[in-house]
Amino acid sequence: MSWTRKILRVNLTEGTCTPEDLNMEWANDYLGQRGLATKYLVEEVDPKVDPLSPENKMIMATGPLTGTMAATAGRYSVITKGPLTGAIACSNSGGFIGNEFKNAGWDMIIFEGKSEKPVYLWINDDEAELRDASELWGKSSWETDDLLRQWHQDPQIRVACIGRTAEQGCLYACIINDKHRAAGRSGVGTVMASKNLKAVAVRGTKGVGQNIKDMKRFFEAVNDGKKVLADNAVTGQGLPTYGTQVLMNVINGVGGLPVQNMKNAGFEGAEKISGEAMHEPRPSDGKPNLTTNAACFGCTIACGRISTVDKGHFTVQNKPEYWGASGGLEYEAAWALGADTCVDDLDALTYVNFLCNEDGFDPISFGCTVAAAMELFEQGVLTTEQTDGIELRFGDAKAFVAAAEALVAGTDFGKDLALGSKRLCEKYGRPELSMTVKGQEFPAYDPRGIQGIGLNYATSNRGACHLRGYTIASEVLGIPFKTEQTATEGKPELVKAFQDATSLVDSSGLCLFTTFAWGMENIAPQIDAACDGDWSVDRCLEVGERIWNMERLFNEAAGFTADDDKLPKRMLEEPIKGGPTDGQVNRLGEMLPKYYELRGWTPDGKVSEETKQRLSL
Amino acid sequence: MLKSLNINPAKCTGCLQCEMACSYEHTGAFNPSRSYIKVFTFHYEGRFVPYTCTQCEEAWCQRACPVDAISLDATTGAKVVSDDKCVGCKVCTIACPFGTINYSHVTGKVVKCDLCGGDPECAKACPTEAITYVDADWTGYDRMAAMAAKSLPAAEAASAS
Numbered sequence: 001m002s003w004t005r006k007i008l009r010v011n012l013t014e015g016t017c018t019p020e021d022l023n024m025e026w027a028n029d030y031l032g033q034r035g036l037a038t039k040y041l042v043e044e045v046d047p048k049v050d051p052l053s054p055e056n057k058m059i060m061a062t063g064p065l066t067g068t069m070a071a072t073a074g075r076y077s078v079i080t081k082g083p084l085t086g087a088i089a090c091s092n093s094g095g096f097i098g099n100e101f102k103n104a105g106w107d108m109i110i111f112e113g114k115s116e117k118p119v120y121l122w123i124n125d126d127e128a129e130l131r132d133a134s135e136l137w138g139k140s141s142w143e144t145d146d147l148l149r150q151w152h153q154d155p156q157i158r159v160a161c162i163g164r165t166a167e168q169g170c171l172y173a174c175i176i177n178d179k180h181r182a183a184g185r186s187g188v189g190t191v192m193a194s195k196n197l198k199a200v201a202v203r204g205t206k207g208v209g210q211n212i213k214d215m216k217r218f219f220e221a222v223n224d225g226k227k228v229l230a231d232n233a234v235t236g237q238g239l240p241t242y243g244t245q246v247l248m249n250v251i252n253g254v255g256g257l258p259v260q261n262m263k264n265a266g267f268e269g270a271e272k273i274s275g276e277a278m279h280e281p282r283p284s285d286g287k288p289n290l291t292t293n294a295a296c297f298g299c300t301i302a303c304g305r306i307s308t309v310d311k312g313h314f315t316v317q318n319k320p321e322y323w324g325a326s327g328g329l330e331y332e333a334a335w336a337l338g339a340d341t342c343v344d345d346l347d348a349l350t351y352v353n354f355l356c357n358e359d360g361f362d363p364i365s366f367g368c369t370v371a372a373a374m375e376l377f378e379q380g381v382l383t384t385e386q387t388d389g390i391e392l393r394f395g396d397a398k399a400f401v402a403a404a405e406a407l408v409a410g411t412d413f414g415k416d417l418a419l420g421s422k423r424l425c426e427k428y429g430r431p432e433l434s435m436t437v438k439g440q441e442f443p444a445y446d447p448r449g450i451q452g453i454g455l456n457y458a459t460s461n462r463g464a465c466h467l468r469g470y471t472i473a474s475e476v477l478g479i480p481f482k483t484e485q486t487a488t489e490g491k492p493e494l495v496k497a498f499q500d501a502t503s504l505v506d507s508s509g510l511c512l513f514t515t516f517a518w519g520m521e522n523i524a525p526q527i528d529a530a531c532d533g534d535w536s537v538d539r540c541l542e543v544g545e546r547i548w549n550m551e552r553l554f555n556e557a558a559g560f561t562a563d564d565d566k567l568p569k570r571m572l573e574e575p576i577k578g579g580p581t582d583g584q585v586n587r588l589g590e591m592l593p594k595y596y597e598l599r600g601w602t603p604d605g606k607v608s609e610e611t612k613q614r615l616s617l
Numbered sequence: 618m619l620k621s622l623n624i625n626p627a628k629c630t631g632c633l634q635c636e637m638a639c640s641y642e643h644t645g646a647f648n649p650s651r652s653y654i655k656v657f658t659f660h661y662e663g664r665f666v667p668y669t670c671t672q673c674e675e676a677w678c679q680r681a682c683p684v685d686a687i688s689l690d691a692t693t694g695a696k697v698v699s700d701d702k703c704v705g706c707k708v709c710t711i712a713c714p715f716g717t718i719n720y721s722h723v724t725g726k727v728v729k730c731d732l733c734g735g736d737p738e739c740a741k742a743c744p745t746e747a748i749t750y751v752d753a754d755w756t757g758y759d760r761m762a763a764m765a766a767k768s769l770p771a772a773e774a775a776s777a778s
């Protein structure tokens with residue numbers, strides 16, 4: 001096996017850190033990370049709990065492969081009940097902290113209760129203790145990271161922390177690790193802030209993998225996997241060269257790029273904010289936006305973007321703290337910050353992306369929320385009185401940047417933006433303008449132009465999300481096989497297959513992006529060689545399906561019903577105008593009943609008793 | 618032919634596969650904190666730099682060692698620490714101008730790159746050829762070729778190798 005078999009329980013109310021044995025029975029049923037931590041949450045937390053109350057728990061969890069030499073095996077996830085959605089929240093991050101948890105000897109950390117004063121958790125191998133963080137409260141995630149390294153006189157510690165937006169109650173705050181990687185969605189950072197937990201700093205020196213089941217077979221499977229990644233056009237060339245931003249022109253080209261608060265699809269400025277544009281030398285200073293690509297721990301793909309903003313750009317003039325290289329735009333961020341707000345100024349988007357990292361807020365939810373606010377403004381519902389005087393029009397880079405700075409500063413308008421799109425639009429009486437599912441903002445693919453992704457958004461357990469079932473792989477990129485993007489036939493099957501497989505990958509310690517090249521036949525042998533027991537492809541898929549249904553049951557108990565498996569009216573009734581997907585709306589009604597049936601759920605979307613029994617739930 | 622590790626930081630993505638391979642070879646676990654090759658991240662420059670012992674011909678560490686614990690592996694050219702002889706005095710760590718020989722509290726000895734006996738695991742694990750193991754006389758060959766290519770008109774440069 002590759003679990004350390006140890007978990008750390010941190011009671012913030014009592015100020016205690018207690019080691020426990022990992023429940024291996026659950027590990028066999030749920031593998032690790034997303035699945036296993038969700039099992040703990042489901043067992044320990046009342047689904048009806050207020051997400052920001054001390055009764056909610058937050059779990060940081062690694063997978064059994066985290067910290068090993070398997071390609072991309074550095075992932076960790078944060079699992080809690082999310083404040084943005086009220087549903088299960090599970091946000092996955094790369095960088096270098098997952099492997100550090102594992103090297104310190106911990107599979108997962110369960111945070112419960114609420115500290116009276118701001119604290120941070122310091123983990124040094126077996127030692128774990130809560131320390132005073134009053135000096136860190138009010139600091140950005142960048143300052144927090146730097147200070148903790150200074151305090152501990154150790155440049156090699158790894159830090160996961162919240163920035164100022166989480167402290168201010170922004171409902172889509174992230175937990176940032178390594179300065180520019182994020183457990184990004186659903187407001188997991190907001191939960192961390194509600195517990196008065198500012199940061200987790202870790203140093204691990206114990207090593208990982210001493211107990212891998214069959215090391216020879218593990219290396220064979222791992223090396224085979226690395227070769228597949230290197231030889232694949234997406235993971236071997238597209239992602240390292242352009243990052244996920246390789247998608248901007250592709251998705252725009254097939255009529256799948258939403259624009260202007262998802263009013264339509266197709267963005268004129270797409271090319272200017274694309275992965276290709278990031279390579280182009282700027283006329284202003286002759287340097288490209290992209291400084292280099294970068295890998296997370298153990299990753300042989302290296303899709304990460306490290307960017308630099310032109311020192312003369314309006315966003316960073318006289319602000320040398322933003323002149324260095326830092327985490328640059330990924331596709332979802334570039335879309336939400338850019339296309340959805342119609343802003344095509346690459347450096348402005350990069351600067352706001354820096355702010356997202358520096359102060360820990362989700363660029364997808366933020367971009368979509370500003371886009372909704374822009375539509376409210378253009379319709380006259382919001383005026384400069386509510387927007388701190390900002391003329392908040394689509395396409396205005398300066399207004400957009402001002403909105404981001406307002407969020408960080410926590411101004412009156414910033415507080416409105418911190419609510420997220422759903423609550424903002426409800427507050428101003430126009431709920432139909434919120435492009436969300438279960439309260440979470442859409443990612444970068446138009447469900448009118450690409451049908452299957454719409455079904456995935458509607459049924460995703462954490463609200464609208466591309467990472468729960470990335471059917472774009474099949475519907476646009478032809479991976480593992482091409483399906484017609486505007487067809488609904490076969491999509492329920494596709495969505496279910498992607499959702500189940502993804503649940504497993506997210507529970508392993510591996511990065512989902514490997515699945516551009518890997519199928520379960522590449523992944524299962526790596527798990528099987530590392531972990532006790534027989535991890536066949538079939539078992540992996542069964543575990544994935546079990547995890548999906550467990551999450552669904554948590555949401556059911558939290559009060560979600562089939563009524564919440566829906567898309568905004570705009571997606572169902574306002575057709576795309578022009579371009580390759582002209583006239584399309586999402587035909588969710590054609591897909592949803594079949595999806596429920598395939599899942600073994602009742603026609604009203606409830607997990608049936610037979611299905612619970614079949615999956616031992 | 619004597620070979621050397623040839624490090625090209627421009628190709629490094631900072632993935633730490635080299636650190637895992639090195640630590641696995643020398644300690645039996647994936648443990649970057651015990652790797653003999655280290656990748657340094659210069660965040661605000663956007664640079665990653667792998668760094669390890671260059672196996673000096675006249676090695677400061679070897680000369681400084683009071684108990685002759687550091688010897689030459691004649692096949693690989695590596696300066697190798699004998700755990701049987703090393704007393705953990707750390708004088709070599711002071712003598713080395715590059716900081717690439719270090720004390721390990723786990724073993725109570727100093728540790729350094731030994732070129733894995735002539736088949737360095739870091740070079741094999743590197744996915745981007747930022748670390749290669751090449752003829753020691755020609756570690757600058759790639760850069761020379763690149764500079765030479767610059768002096769050619771574009772069309773000819775494309776066909777040069």
